[in-house]
Amino acid sequence: MQYHLNGFHPGDPEVLPAAPGHQVPGSSLPEAVDVLIVGSGPAGLTLAAQLAAFPEISTRIVERRPEPLERGQADGISCRSMEMFNAFGFAEKVLKQGYWVNETTFWKPDAGRTDHIVRSGRVQDVEDGLSEMPHVILNQARVHDMYLEVMRNAPSRLEPDYALQLVDLDVDPAGGDHPVTVRLEPVGADQGDEVVTLRARYVVGCDGARSAVRRSIGLTLKGDSANHAWGVMDVLAVTDFPDIRFKTLIQSAGEGNIIIIPREGGYLVRLYIELDKLADGERVANRTITVDHLIAATQRIFRPWSIDVKEVVWWSVYEIGQRLTDKFDDVPPAGRSTRLPHVFIAGDACHTHSPKAGQGMNVSMGDAFNLGWKLVSVLRGLCPPDILHSYSAERRAVAKDLIEFDKEWARIISERPKDGAADNGDTPKFQRYFIEHGRYTAGMSVRYAPSALTGDGQWQSLASGFEIGARFHSAPVIRLADGKPMELGHVVKADARWRVFAFCGGGDAAAEGGGLIELCRFLSESEASPLRRFTRRDADIDSVIDFRAVFQQHFRDLAIERMPALLRPRKGRLGLVDYEKMFCADLSQGRDIFDLRGIDREPGCLVVVRPDQYVAHVLPLDAHDQLAAFFDGFMLPAAGRDAMRELQEV
16 A cells, blocks of 8 residues: 555545545535445446546535444455455455355255255355455455445445435436436425435435436336345354355255355354245345244254244245346437437446345446546546547446356255156256356356456457456456565555556666567657657656556565656655565465466566456557557547646646
């Protein structure tokens, strides 16, 4: 973590100085904002935490609940989400407080007595090398708390406005700088009383499956229900079931199935219990199911093991269903060429699925992470507004893919063993499917298609392990300046900056005539350099595009004083040197980052990483023109922002 750039500041470095005009808790809503977020669930708070770092962007977030969430709802945090949490700065806290899912066990009916269950297998939950982060279980409310802390510590001091709900909104595409008019009212107020009207540049609906924002822009969730009812409860219980502290999938002969999710703290456990199949058109609310029904069903499925529930912390019943909206923004299907999006929906507002794969919260946060940096880039004048079309295009494809997986997974997990008996010694189908699709549950299935923001695969062979469109797969490196072992992916923070990593070719130690020197000369001096074209004259050279280098040599064999000035940039008010741009392969483990990520050692390569941690492009180290052309495809030159700033100063 870097701090003291603009002078020494005592105290907690994660509490940043408050910006002038920051939000005061309890203050009334302004007449106009840049971004209004509706809903403070995982998607809303992910987006708010990103925007809170930019006090020049006026942001407010409203929530119909009277206070922060305390318990229940989602709890599974995928490896991919843990990587994202690291970008926000609280992954270590989640690792400390959460339950780590190390193994998953499987139980099926005992062939000798089918009303009893027996363990049929166990597997490592996350395959080796998939991520440096584990699969973690932690109450969604704690995740909310950590996002809220990030927001409170940010320069804007952003806090949700609770007990406030959306009435409706209108979009006037010709309505000037703030084309969205929003009406809000306190929860519980009489109709028409105390309605607050404000205008916004952009509105993001993160308000759940019954989204008022979605309704206001005329979108609907479409899909089918699987007609299966499930119950869920978080309990403190005494049991002799041996796998109660493992993630466990139980398939009984005739009593339904159970998924066991151990919870944080060592004692709490979540149970997903399959209930009766619903009739066509029937709703689970009509069944008058109580928590006693859930406990009794658990006891029957557990046989011959016993379970004595001492306390129920939270419980609910729900129907399995997968639904998706046609678009994730307010632009009509035929209007992309003539309309810019101003209203977006994220999370359950635009896609819903069963909790069996543990992806609801994770995919919702991924939606917001994708949208956040794009809003920041547009509102700061770095990119034209038409890049906002890419949010719906990219994230709807992700949601559609997940729903197809979830349909099959939900169907398989609810199947009965053939003839109500054991599986004849074969590995049960639900066990095989879980193993085969582990990358889905780890959150690693997302692949963004080629676009202006994601390059083609022409030079993919230069770094086969950094798949274009997939998340940037971290690997160990050694920081040159201080010999610190670390993960390279951990330098990608949630700060809306792009990253360009130069993986140096064999023997390239930044000597004159080498590929790295030529690249640094281009980036520092050429008028076509994306660093020069898109960074304001008065800003740090890495404020838009963060350039770093990775060498193949041992860190003791390189001389930091001979490194190009671009890799030792002078920054901040005091012109201090940033020494954290250079890394070396970690040679202590045998296989280093060049081997692990399939980087062609002889020529090396460039890897461009989007602000949301996804690989945007792989290029040859000397592909200066192609690198410039890639950024020219979606960014706005800084000259216009410099001229505007000079005008304002006059």
